[in-house]
Amino acid sequence: MSGGFSDAERERIREGLVAEGRELFSRYGLSKTTLADLTDPVGIATSTFYQFFDSKEALYLEILEREGEELLPRMLAPFEEHDDPENAIVGFLTALMDEIETNPLMRQLVIDSDELDRLREHHTEAELREEREQSLAYFLPYVEAWYEAGQVEGPSPETVANAIRSVSFLTLHQEDIGEDRYRETRDLVIRAVAKGLTA
Numbered sequence: 001m002s003g004g005f006s007d008a009e010r011e012r013i014r015e016g017l018v019a020e021g022r023e024l025f026s027r028y029g030l031s032k033t034t035l036a037d038l039t040d041p042v043g044i045a046t047s048t049f050y051q052f053f054d055s056k057e058a059l060y061l062e063i064l065e066r067e068g069e070e071l072l073p074r075m076l077a078p079f080e081e082h083d084d085p086e087n088a089i090v091g092f093l094t095a096l097m098d099e100i101e102t103n104p105l106m107r108q109l110v111i112d113s114d115e116l117d118r119l120r121e122h123h124t125e126a127e128l129r130e131e132r133e134q135s136l137a138y139f140l141p142y143v144e145a146w147y148e149a150g151q152v153e154g155p156s157p158e159t160v161a162n163a164i165r166s167v168s169f170l171t172l173h174q175e176d177i178g179e180d181r182y183r184e185t186r187d188l189v190i191r192a193v194a195k196g197l198t199a
Helices: 005-026 035-042 046-051 057-081 085-102 106-111 113-121 125-137 138-150 157-177 178-196
Strands: none
Touching: 005 035, 005 106, 035 046, 035 057, 035 106, 057 106, 085 106, 085 138, 085 157, 085 178, 113 125, 125 138, 125 157, 138 157, 157 178
């Protein structure tokens, strides 16, 4: 037993904090969510929060990690479904951008640069670099195989993978492009990048 809680209670409280955090961070963001907002619904004092997470940022990262594990099979499905790299890239980017545009937690993180800055403050430069590399590692093997087979073009598989991933940043400019033109523009950019990278 730790902190006066049984293992079952600890598990219940931790999962309660994760559930509350996902809901509140999606709706209000990290900075506007207070510790009390997180702890009151699960019936613990704000000071007790630190028995479960080092900070709100640590809770946010745990939620993002779980979200990523859940989304990953769906994101990578186009690589498995399509032998043709162009169609696989189109499918991957479409699924990724659909998720960013419709998942409130992902959207909050992408559109609110303060959220990203707060999360970055809790990481060293080496940890941030490792996270970037890890996010590429999921689909880099597919790109490397296409590169070896001469099906994609670029200075290196890593550069090609980064070029593919960078398209998702277009979602940051949805308002600049305009709601009426965004979807058509997004789909055109996805197809252009996929076509441009494939031999």
